Amino acid sequence: MMDFWSKSHFLQAPKTAYIVDSIAGEDSSAIAYSYQQVDSMIDTFINEQIKPDVYTGKKIIAIEANNQLGCLVAYLASLRLGYLVIFIDANLSTEQKNNLISEYAVDLVYQPKKTLIRHNNNKHGQTQKIAPQLALLLSTSGSTGSPKMVKLSYQNLSANCQSICQFLPIQQTDSVITTLPMHYSFGLSVIHTHLFRHSTLILSDFGVMEKSFWQLFKQYQVSCFYGVPFIYEMLQRLNYKRLPLKQVRFFAQAGGKMREAQIHHLHGFLTDKQQLFIMYGQTEATARIAYLEPAKLPAKAHCIGQAIPNGQLKLINENDLAADTTARTSGELCYRGDNVFCGYAHSSADLAELETIDWLKTGDIATRDTDGDYCIIGRTKRFIKIVGKRINLDEIQSWLDKRYPAICPVGKDDLLILTRCKRFESEIESEIESEIESELAEQLALFLGCHPRYIKQVQIPEMPINTNGKIDFMQLNKIALQALENQDANG
Amino acid sequence: MFEDKLKQAFVNALSIEENEVTAELAYSQHPKWDSTAHMVLIAELESSFDIMLDTDDIIDMSSYQKAGEIIQKYIA
Incomplete structure (x- = not known):
């Protein structure tokens, strides 16, 4: 042939x-x-x-x-x-x-x-x-x-x-x-x-x-x-x-x-x-x-x-x-x-x-x-696809660690969710927080070459940890999707 | 009013600054106006003007100026 x-x-x-x-x-x-x-x-x-x-x-x-x-x-x-x-x-x-x-x-x-x-x-x-x-x-x-x-x-x-x-x-x-x-x-x-x-x-x-x-x-x-x-x-x-x-x-x-x-x-x-x-x-x-x-x-x-x-x-x-x-x-x-x-x-x-x-x-x-x-x-692997492009969550994690520590990426296809624990209670601090959030989404979208609408952010009470002391990603994913649903329902 | 609404829809959908929205702004000329952004833009325009865009109009909407002309047709 x-x-x-x-x-x-x-x-x-x-x-x-x-x-x-x-x-x-x-x-x-x-x-x-x-x-x-x-x-x-x-x-x-x-x-x-x-x-x-x-x-x-x-x-x-x-x-x-x-x-x-x-x-x-x-x-x-x-x-x-x-x-x-x-x-x-x-x-x-x-x-x-x-x-x-x-x-x-x-x-x-x-x-x-x-x-x-x-x-x-x-x-x-x-x-x-x-x-x-x-x-x-x-x-x-x-x-x-x-x-x-x-x-x-x-x-x-x-x-x-x-x-x-x-x-x-x-x-x-x-x-x-x-x-x-x-x-x-x-x-x-x-x-x-x-x-x-x-x-x-x-x-x-x-x-x-x-x-x-x-x-x-x-x-x-x-x-x-x-x-x-x-x-x-x-x-x-x-x-x-x-x-x-x-x-x-x-x-x-x-x-x-x-x-x-x-x-x-x-x-x-x-x-x-x-x-x-x-x-x-x-x-x-x-x-x-x-x-x-x-x-x-x-x-x-x-x-x-x-x-x-x-x-x-x-x-x-x-x-x-x-x-x-x-x-x-x-x-x-x-x-x-x-x-x-x-x-x-x-x-x-x-x-x-x-x-x-x-x-x-x-x-x-x-x-x-x-x-x-x-x-x-x-x-089994930690990746999602955004508009058909494979996005490795570990790669995003190392990008985040250098800039915005304590944020963990999870998600499903066409939806990247950045999770973080709730830290600030007062309104003024929340405002600063939301400014950082919009900047973060913008920068990350640029890095990944995707539209920012595929990136969402949620705050969760605490990170789920599994028995060997690492973040339980399966559990975190569930919590994040749920939190996002509640967030959307409320506003 | 119309102009402001139209401009805001572009700012939101393409995630660009307001001063970037000019009559010359065109599909695939601006790095952020790609097919994904175009889909977001269509949804944004439809919801802010409460209209339903036709196939040909979606494809024709190749610049900011053109978008204005097309939307006018629907709300006139």
Whole structure:
């Protein structure tokens, strides 16, 4: 099977397949290129910018990601050369970007519409040791600029792309528009799979709340739609009935659990010819892990279904033993497949070796029903998702400790709650307190790159402590949610 | 009155300062006016003016000035 990035794969594409750059024209209009034209752009980029015959050896290239053709060309060129790509969120501050570039001793930096920057001018060989199979480093931490990265191999990319193409009915005649950033594993998997099927791919950074998005959508008769729960929330608010969705053949959702009511609402608008795929995954599994057969909706809207083709799922208990799933017990969901990542990296020192991980522990607690479908019921790890972005509560804790001690973060998806014990009784002091509170929410929202409305603060009588003297997070979470409910009811 | 209400809705929804709310304020030009903020803004406008915005109007609301024109249509 041919890799989606290879030259021969691009040359074999039918002339009716296009890669559309949404703002390429002089008046920022869209320009459609054939796969063959994009192939020659990749050649040009390799020969005139990267110059691998002068600067030999495996290089690390940082790509500041956006959904424009230049970025895709830089990415595919790097894969063809067997380089290691590190995607950088364009929304990070210059300081955060430079920090990542130096932590990983990056050789080349690609920024949209700029000349390639060369850091290490060493012409021969590689300046540091990088495992030959290593293809990509992706961040899991939203927009905090943390150097912790997921290591993915060429085989990981290839395997996950092929598995996804076995269950999603993507065809050559399909047309897809980007709705997610390229540096996000879900967004990237959409690009991989549609390139693999030679379908028409519209690269755009417009959001579903923008007119330009829907103009492109109509113009190219988009037939496959992907989104995280928040994107579907926006579609629902815009009203499915009023949107030009008739020619869409399937909708697919991943990037966090979508509320059942939302799934039912969307399902209610589908015609007989339209399908909805509820999917589950993690960056640690390149992107995709499981999906629910569309025919099982709407009855099984609470499930994530079963493992993708060529993958396996199982549940384990606290002692790492396979849980007895016949007894409807819950356990930590584990996944095995060729798309399981090769370990984490924190700096360039971690790039020489690849870890072999047999079963990936997802950190999610699940149950399995008699049909073999899995259902997520909780999490072992302290993280929540805000608008689809994973937010590590421990990372927030260390951020808080440096600035506002004695505050503990808990919460659920799309709701981060900062808890603190009640300290001040007088009104004047409460006023000072509320000023600090609004400043804190503002700063934290900036750090996390999210809207402050997802951050709430509550005061509680005392911190619940468990038997080993640590904060009981499960209990604290319950108290915080309850306190927030009371607070909302009172005012 | 109308102008104040409109301005306040933008200040709340985008969590920006009042002096940042100008006729030139536009979607995806200001770093804080992204799709999440747009959703909050729609809810804020609907509740302060007690209206229900249509699909096309939500998508058309690409600047502060445009928002004013659209809201006027509903309360006229």
